[in-house]
Amino acid sequence: MPALKRPHIGFEAALGRRIDSLKISKVRACSECKRQKIKCEIKTGEPSCTRCIKKGHRCVVNNELHQFIEESHEWKSYCVSQLEQVRAAVHDLLRRNEMPDLSSYATHHRSPSIMEPGAPQAAAVIDHTNSSSAMAMTRENSQEPTLEESELVAAPMRSLYEVTKLRNLRSNLNSVSNGVSPSSDLEQDLISRGCVTLDEAEMLFSVYSLTINQFLWGGIAMVHPDLESVRRSSSMLTAAILAVAALHIPNNTDLLNTCYKEFVSLVSLSTLNRYHTLDDIRALTIGAFWLSDLSWKLSGRAVSIATEISLHQCVRKMLKGDMSQYQGAQVWYLLYVLDHQFSTAYGRPPIIREDVAIRNFKTFLECPESSQRDIRLIAQVTLFAILSKAYDLFGSDTDQEISEDSLLRIREFNVELDRWRLHWQPQHLVSPYVGSYPSKGVALHYHFAKFQVNSLSLRSITPSAKLSTDRKEAADMAISSAIATLNMVLEEPDIRNSIVGVNLYTHAMVAFSTVFLLKIAWNWKATSLNVDQAQVYNLVERIITLMSGVKASEKHITFHIANGLRRMMTHLRERECKRIEIQTDGIEDKVADKETACLDFGIFDENWNDFGNVMDIFDFLQPGNWPSD
Structure with a gap:
């Protein structure tokens, strides 16, 4: 009788094979029959094969690997079931609280270090990158058009959203808040990772909060009372504050480089994010005001995010009596000053133009929450409104002489x-x-x-x-x-x-x-x-x-x-x-x-x-x- 062909099975970690891809035949012969290479017959109801009973041998079937595979499949099936339940529960919670869909949150996926034999590791990384950056064409839960409730004259993209109900076409108006940034991860920020000790971070936060922050119109760009609050709100804001503070401390280059690189990394990762908070914008403005090599880029990015989440509409809503838009309006005025300061400094046209929000600053100052720092901010707004008129009139052509x-x-x-x-x-x-x-x-x-x-x-x-x-x-x-x-x-x-x-x-x-x-x-x-x-x-x-x-x-x-x-x-x-x-x-x-x-x-x-x-x-x-x- 020809020998039974057994698949070549090595240690899984060494071969790098996934268990669910293994094709292994079930072992049926006992050890004695297999050694003698004879047929192993087990009668119904008998615990041992016929030959082992006759010879008085212990009948043992070596089926440990198959049992291991079956147990592995059972364990994975159980985990998948539990994960689906958790995912369904999270999706329901997000929907009830009118929060972004689960697919919009960033994931920290670690690519497996063990690949299939013969497949390069780079291929797995590329495959993960492609899958995570796949074009999302997901629709809202309610897919029926609501022509009766929609605005008659709206932005063209709003009409396109009403027709297609594609989530990524909708402006995330819910992000106009001072809530927690989706990218914020307290357990993964530079303090939790040990890049900066907690004592160092507290020292830097104190330097920024008590001195540097006050020069920016009474601390209007950082409203948190302590470091813990900042960390829970926005990792980017945390990194921006620590980097700017480190810039103002002598003989601390290593600490500055660490905080600076963390801030740049977070800014880069946030480039394609759809969901942002006011603290993310504040982080960009703080970086722009003090980090000379990033100022123009950060200024433009902050204005871009603000317009994306319709921050420019906050003042208009305040004019209609909605004083809950105070913080959004405050950040918009801050961006106006930031944009015009650096358009002046670089000799380039500003992005934000004078509109109803700029002309109606008195309504903002009449808000019950308005304070001395708002007066300082609006004074800057009105100053750059004057300078903008001069820019529009005279331009920036250095070869153009001003006429008499x-x-x-x-x-x-x-x-x-x-x-x-x-x-x-x-x-x-x-x-x-x-x-x-x-x-x-x-x-x-x-x-x-x-x-x-x-x-x-x-x-x-x-x-x-x-x-x-x-x-x-x-x-x-x-x-x-x-x-x-x-x-x-x-x-x-x-x-x-x-x-x-x-x-x-x-x-x-x-x-x-x-x-x-x-x-x-x-x-x-x-x-x-x-x-x-x-x-x-x-x-x-x-x-x-x-x-x-x-x-x-x-x-x-x-x-x-x-x-x-x-x-x-x-x-x-x-x-x-x-x-x-x-x-x-x-x-x-x-x-x-x-x-x-x-x-x-x-x-x-x-x-x-x-x-x-x-x-x-x-x-x-x-x-x-x-x-x-």
């Missing part, structure tokens, strides 16, 4: 800015955390704005041009405003002491004012403009001393500003010495006009008075990529 007729409009903007300061500065009270900074900050931003608007009078104008009386008046106003900006930073204690904690826009405008004055003092000192070169150089040296002496991480923007200005001053003094030598030798006429009129700084060119193009002017404002190790 347009100089009258600059004078009108000056009047608007004067009124703005008179209206808002008295309403800013002393803060227990940052002293008189709120009130002094209004004056500082007033000087920023006056400098920015009046500097347009010199756009595309050469130092050799003859200036009209009106143009000279505006240019002198720009110079005096830039000097007033630096004097406030140097002389006002509450401004000087807060220079390390203020957001990136303030640093950019201080740097812009400084470079403007340096260029005026060098290129325009022979003109009739009201500029004192010695005074300018003295102010710049003092700004360098202030910026280089702050206590913060070496990656903080103030150190890069100080180093950049120091290089400029060194280059200026070297050129001044060469100019004096040339004059002494009596060959001044041989110096090329362009060489003396425009310094070869790379950033000292004719486009110095670009409207608000602050960030692109200074390469030292972009300190490079953050370490990846």
Whole structure:
């Protein structure tokens, strides 16, 4: 009799086979019959085979592997049944609470480390990636159109949703809340994973909450009372707060890199998420206000999410009496300021335009929940509404000279800015955390704005041009405003002491004012403009001393500003010495006009008075990529 063919069965973990894919024949012969290679016959009702009874042997059937497989199938069937019950229960709970469908929540699937023999491990990873990112075309539970209840005139995508009932076409209006972010995982955040100890996290949270947070209009972007509350609400907000706080602590580079990488990772993972909360948006705004290399990207992402969840409708609903939309409206105003600050800083058009929400800010301030920090925020909103009108009127073309007729409009903007300061500065009270900074900050931003608007009078104008009386008046106003900006930073204690904690826009405008004055003092000192070169150089040296002496991480923007200005001053003094030598030798006429009129700084060119193009002017404002190790 030919030998029975047995399948080649090795240890499952070594072979990497799944149990349910094994095809193994059931063992029927006992051990003795199998050893003798004879037929094993078992009569009905007998416990042993005929030969074992006759010979007096113990009849043993070796069927352990088959029993193991059967037990494995039973166990897996039981687990699948239990999982289906849990899934059904969760689905019912989500439906009853009008929460997103279970399929919208992120999963942390670990790909099996053991693959089928001959199949590359990458194939399993690719298969998982493809399955998790498959295009979802799931419909709502109620699939019948409701023409009687639908709006007659609505957004086109809303009508498409009404027809198809596809979940992914519907705006997630329920996410306009301060609830828990779907991506928040307390057990998997950087603290639970041990990347940052709890003591370190508490220290960083305290630094941010008591100091840095207060500079952002009384802490309007972080409303949680403690670290535990932040962690339970949004892992992204937690990482943003810790990263920004670490940026302001000296000799803590490793901790900063850890928190920074965690924040960047969470932002990247959230890119394609459909469901977000207000705290997710707050996390992006906090990162944008302080992390220089991410500011523009985070600002745009925050505005995109806000419009996706219809945050711009909150103020409109408040106008109709729904005061429950207060937090959503507050975040929308915060985004308006963020968007316009960085559109000014980068010289790019803003995304959020002036609409009914911006024009009806008084309704927001009349809300019972409104406080001093809302006054500080709305003051910024109204300021950038004025600057936006200037941007729309004059544009950002650096080659376009402002006409003489347009100089009258600059004078009108000056009047608007004067009124703005008179209206808002008295309403800013002393803060227990940052002293008189709120009130002094209004004056500082007033000087920023006056400098920015009046500097347009010199756009595309050469130092050799003859200036009209009106143009000279505006240019002198720009110079005096830039000097007033630096004097406030140097002389006002509450401004000087807060220079390390203020957001990136303030640093950019201080740097812009400084470079403007340096260029005026060098290129325009022979003109009739009201500029004192010695005074300018003295102010710049003092700004360098202030910026280089702050206590913060070496990656903080103030150190890069100080180093950049120091290089400029060194280059200026070297050129001044060469100019004096040339004059002494009596060959001044041989110096090329362009060489003396425009310094070869790379950033000292004719486009110095670009409207608000602050960030692109200074390469030292972009300190490079953050370490990846």
